[in-house]
Amino acid sequence: MLVGELASLPGFVLVNNGEEPERSIESVYCCDLLSLVMGRAPAGGAWVTVMGNVNSVAVAVLADVACVVLAEGAAYDDVAEHRAKDKGVALFKTDLPVFDAALLIHSMLGNRDD
């Protein structure tokens, strides 16, 4: 599944396109403790979290995740959105709980035809 295709999942909203909508999502990763995410989020993964501040964007850059998915109806703050545009980080949001959002992405990874 490609990053750009996430927006077509039910309940997913595209917040920022990022510089690589054609990037393939390799896995799904869930965690909200940013210091852990820094070291453990797999590159190319879709990172599902509830932390929508600028630090999350920095962690996304550092860990080289494919995109950030903000779950549970949480919102990105303005600084985060601004920096994501600046740094080309793909951002999505959804009202789904973290597990459901991650499961939905995961189920799509099994069906990839890329």
Add this chain to the structure above:
Amino acid sequence: MEELSLNVLDVAQNGIAAAATLMEISVTADSGEDSLVIEIKDNGRGMTPEQLESVEDPFFTTRTTRPVGLGVPLFKMAAEQSGGRFEIVSKQGTGTAVRAEFGLTHIDRVPLGDINSTIHTLVTFNPGIDFVYSYTADGAGFTLDTREFKEILEGVPLDNPEVSAYIKEYLIENMKEIGFEV
């Protein structure tokens, strides 16, 4: 981070990198105020106004090995997440002081963690730097001042294995005596 003591270690390392010779670290818990205050003050070279302005921005870093610096931003976030606040003041040639205030019993307040190991590590790995560490909980407290230790030790370095073990014990015993761990 999983423990605030790791934030202390991280911020203190900044002071060491800034050529500090004296580092003052204090942890103060107050049940009445429901607050936990951590202060880290160094006499290093300090920051320029431009550096100070951007230090809370994770995309600002003085390091060249990676594009982002999350030490200060994560410490600030940990404080604000617990209903507290964060302040950093710095002056070139004078030093830098960081003050992080946390809601002591706030559900999202990260535990202090193993602060004794953090202080012990800082003290024994940087024998050339003086440390003044104080821990206070509801009025009861203790202070470890390496300048006093050095005076008594008359030249025996703080990283001497026996001295190192004594310092660890000193921290643990004093903390136990206060009987209030956060």
